[in-house]
Amino acid sequence: MTANSEIDVSKLVDDHSDYLLSFAMSKLKDLDLSKDLVQDTLLTAITKLDTFEKRSKLRTWLTSILNRKIIDHWRKAETRYSDPVSSFFSQDEKKGHWLESKGGNQTLETIEDQISQEETHQELAECMDKLPEKWKGVVASKYLEEKESEDICKDFEITSSNLWVIIHRAKLVLRDCLQTKWKL
Amino acid sequence: METVKRCEQITLDFERGQFQALSVKDRLGMKMHLGICKKCRRYVKDSQKLDLWLKRRLQQVDESIKFSDLEKVELKEKLSH
Numbered sequence: 001m002t003a004n005s006e007i008d009v010s011k012l013v014d015d016h017s018d019y020l021l022s023f024a025m026s027k028l029k030d031l032d033l034s035k036d037l038v039q040d041t042l043l044t045a046i047t048k049l050d051t052f053e054k055r056s057k058l059r060t061w062l063t064s065i066l067n068r069k070i071i072d073h074w075r076k077a078e079t080r081y082s083d084p085v086s087s088f089f090s091q092d093e094k095k096g097h098w099l100e101s102k103g104g105n106q107t108l109e110t111i112e113d114q115i116s117q118e119e120t121h122q123e124l125a126e127c128m129d130k131l132p133e134k135w136k137g138v139v140a141s142k143y144l145e146e147k148e149s150e151d152i153c154k155d156f157e158i159t160s161s162n163l164w165v166i167i168h169r170a171k172l173v174l175r176d177c178l179q180t181k182w183k184l
Numbered sequence: 185m186e187t188v189k190r191c192e193q194i195t196l197d198f199e200r201g202q203f204q205a206l207s208v209k210d211r212l213g214m215k216m217h218l219g220i221c222k223k224c225r226r227y228v229k230d231s232q233k234l235d236l237w238l239k240r241r242l243q244q245v246d247e248s249i250k251f252s253d254l255e256k257v258e259l260k261e262k263l264s265h
Contacts (some may be wrong), residue, residue: 009263017259018250026245035251042263058211107226108233121241143235144242164200171199174238175230 016059020066026142027070028127037073041066045167071155074137105160108175115182127177135170138163190217195227202235 003005017038024034044065052061111120128136135155141152153163178184192216197210206214218225251259 010253010260013260022245025249069231092205118217124237124241140242141240168196168199171231171234174234
């Protein structure tokens with residue numbers, strides 16, 4: 001495979017672009033961003049083809065490049081916050097109501113009998129949009145890739161206690177958001 | 185306020201326990217607190233439900249998402265330069 005020849009680029013796009021787009025979308029849930037990152041990934045792959053070790057599968061290599069770009073996106077998106085856990089919750093905490101749910105006394109599972117799995121997923125996705133980008137990344141790394149905590153901390157340059165706090169706070173945001181939607 | 189702080193610590197410990205083994209003291213403290221605190225029991229239940237939903241939602245890959253033929257042509261052109 002010679003870098004940058006017309007036919008190889010064409011094959012690369014035909015064989016892998018759709019798979020990479022599905023992969024990116026499963027993490028980002030943002031079509032335009034996913035398309036951009038897939039284009040960047042293919043561009044990086046073409047310029048760095050000489051570093052590709054033939055022992056691994058081309059798709060695995062492409063996926064690892066894309067994965068790195070997704071993590072970089074989340075990390076960069078968060079630079080506007082000085083604190084990785086950010087001051088997202090400080091006001092609620094000062095009031096001491098952080099664990100008080102906005103809704104009544106029903107747990108989230110009570111909704112399962114009332115709406116479909118697709119609806120649950122859709123509303124969860126909408127609520128996830130309320131999270132800061134870096135938290136989305138941390139949550140995706142934990143639940144999508146089921147990564148070890150050391151790896152997540154390394155990827156996002158956070159301490160392990162920041163990691164637990166982020167997961168804890170993210171769940172509180174999601175719970176509040178879902179309870180409000182479902183009037184639980 | 186003390187109870188609120190205790191609840192925050194207990195629910196945070198619960199999340200920490202998903203990543204690492206808790207000490208006997210922390211485990212016992214959590215068990216005792218959950219025995220008397222309805223709010224924290226609800227948090228634990230909701231947290232477990234969210235674990236399941238998040239995993240299911242995030243691992244779902246929609247293979248119907250594809251580049252259009254036109255987008256592929258444009259992509260090939262961009263990448264060839």
